[in-house]
Structure formats: structure tokens, C-alpha cells
Amino acid sequence: MVRVLIPSQLSSYTAGATRVEAAGASVDAVLRDLDRQFPGLRFRVVDEQDRVRKHMRLFVGQDETRSVARPLAEGDELLIPGRSAAVRSSARAPP
């Protein structure tokens, strides 16, 4: 499973949860699993041509990706911060 951090802009889809889990071996697979759990969420992050939307950002751990083909491994953390959203990675959270 991949841990996913959800920004405030998308928390209406997750009933307020800011940390959820999803399955998949790539960003695309994880987003599709998220969409199965929370219908409509994926299209607000990725457009119909599978491009990350202009003002959305995706990080795998500390590394930003603009490609949904980016592989993911068990235990990875996917962050979906909108540019104005306050989402903190658990890896960077203060003690």
C-alpha cells in the first residue's frame, strides 16, 4: 500500500481525511485506486490526457513528479499538495 496525503482542497472527497491509503505500482495506479475509493478525485488532479493539472503538484516522498507513470513501491508516500494547500509529509513532520 502507498500512503497518500490529501490537501484541504480534496478533503471533501475523503470525508475530511488527510491521510489515506491506496494500492498501485505507479502514480497512475494509485490515483485510479483513489478514484475507486473516492469517486471524482482523480479528475481534479489529472486531466483527461493524463497530465497533472497545471497548478497541482505531486511528490513521491521528497521528489516532485509531473508524470503519472512514475513507479511507486510498497511503503512509498504520495503527497498531493495544491499550491496553496498546507499538507506536511509525515517524513518532514516535526517530532
Added chain:
Amino acid sequence: MTDAVQLLVGTRKGAWILKSDAARQAWRVQGPMFLGQIINHFRADPRDPKVMLMAASTGHLGPTILRSTDGGGTWTEAKAPPAFPKGDKLGRAVNHSFWLEPGHASEPGVWWAGTSPPGLFRSADGGDSWESIAGLNEHPMVAQWLPPDGGTPDGSILNQVVVDPRDARHMYLATCSAGVLETHDQGQTWAPLNKNVRCDFLPDPYPEFGQDSHYIALAPSNPDRLWQQNHCGIYRLDRPGDTWARIGEAMPREIGDIGFTIVPHPKCAETAYVFPMDGTEVWPRVSPGGRPAVYRTTDAGQSWTRQDRGFPAEQGWFTVKRQAMCGDGHDPFGLYLGTTGGEIWMSGDEGESFRQIAAHLPEIYSVVAAPL
């Protein structure tokens, strides 16, 4: 039957509903709904007024369509919002839906959507899922008619979808880069309808296409009469003719005939209302001279009468966008307009006088009157 009206208001920062009493004197403001979401259009279905749709997006998130089947009490998100086919050869992706149009009375559940970048989409299930209309979106001329990066500073837009109330297959589109397009087969084939519509910003001032048609309206009492507020003037077309007449030439020279919208009278096909804006120099698009006014014609555009009673006499720099002026269909006709400064004004006497019924809202994008 009551004459009470509700105004569905879409803004840069959410949606509101204003509800009147039977005399249209007292108004209650309800909202916000979806605070912070950009609501480009908010409409009720005249075939089933409990059904409402909103075209929503935010600065960051992708677009969606919000649906209510209980008159705005509860809302759900469309299962499949408008989207171009994957692998679209122009690489288009819907940035936002701009216009929502209930389908013909004979087709319950059908809705149309116009988007930015320009695209036409149809729903057959009350707005829950949407299909791309290949007849337009994959037309051989689409890259010339509707270039995704063309159009206005606000983006390239399919401004409007209009369905002929007599024939579900006959439709018009108002677009920002191909002017008016017409179909007689519900979107399978299209042709430009721009003869004699000026295009000041192209080398050929009267091209076959290329015009920026801000708004078109069929006269409800005579759907063969089309009114158009174009980027370059006010026009009228009487079908089956195909040559527009620039009726804005009769406007006072110091006012001009630039604006975003035009509202026909529900019963008199000779009467329509415009809200002129300053189109000089860098196009401020505010009330000329800071003195807001509606102009009304009662003779099909041969002459225009200024209607400004109630509006600020000076320092009133109103901008009224494409979907932000409407009528209510009552007798006497009620006229409503929303400004980018967050004010809503109404006339309950066919434009003879205006009064403010709401203020301090966010930038208003659309105002639609519906029965209450």
C-alpha cells in the same frame, strides 16, 4: 401561480440563491454554497425545476459539474464531467465548463455544455455523465474555428449553446473565435453564420469566421429573430436570412455598442436590452463615463433609449459579464444584472427604474432567473 422569483448566482467564489416574495419586492439571500469554488454557470431545468446544475472549478483543481435534484438542497458531483477523448489530437483538456444549457423540451434529461478550451458536450442523464460531440470537437475545421489557445484574455471559450425551441436538432453556438456556428442535425455538421458581422481585430474585417460572439439570444415570441452582442457591436438577424444587421449603429456615439450580453423581451420580439461598456483605447469594459445604464430598443434596433434611473449618476464603474444579465418572463418583465463588483440590481418595471437587491458578493459571473 406566484410571481416569486429565485435568482441563481454564480460567482468567482461560490454560489448564492436570492429568493423574492410574490411582488418581487423583498429578497432573501441564501448561501454561500461551495464557497471558494469558481461557479461559471448555475442553472435550473425548466422541464424539472428541482434539477439544478453548476459548472464548477477552482484555481487549482480540475473542473466538475455539481448536480441537485431537490432544488438546491443537496448536491452531488457528476460521475463523468465533460472531458475531451483521451489522445485528442489537439491535446485538449477541459479547463472549465463555461455554459450549461438545458436541452429541448422534448428531450428530458438532456443538457449541453460549452467549455474552455472550446468544446461541446452532451448529457442524456440530467448532467451526471457527458459525451464529447465529435461533430464539432473533431470537425476538420476545429483547429481553425476553435483553437485551444486562441480567443480572449480569459481563455478560449465556447461561450454559449442555444437550442431552437421548435426543433431539437437546430442549435446555435456563440464562440470567441469562430463567431456563431449553426447545426441542423443536433451537432453532426456545423456552418459559420457570421455574414456582415465585423471583426476589427483581423486583416479581413468581415471574415467567414473569426468573430468573437459574446452572446446570442432568440426572441422567445419569435425564435426566427436572433439578437447578438458581439465583441464588435450589436446585431440582429431574421431567419431564414443569413446576413446580420448592425443595429448598434443606432446607439449614441459616446456610448458605443460594446458589451457582453443582450436580453430579449419575453413577449415583444421588437424589444431587447443591452448593458453597454467602454470599448475605447484599451477596452476598460466598464460603464462608459462611470455612469451605468441599460439601453432598450422597442423597434428591433432602429433606436435605443437610455434607462438609468436608480443607478449611480457618477463613479459607477460596472462590468456585467456574459451570463450575468437576465429576465424573468413575468408581466411586467423583471430584469436583473450582476456586476463584477458583487452587486445585483433589478428592475421590476421593464427597465424604467433599477434598484440594488444585493451587494458585497464576490465577482459575479452568472445570474439566472427561475420560477420559485
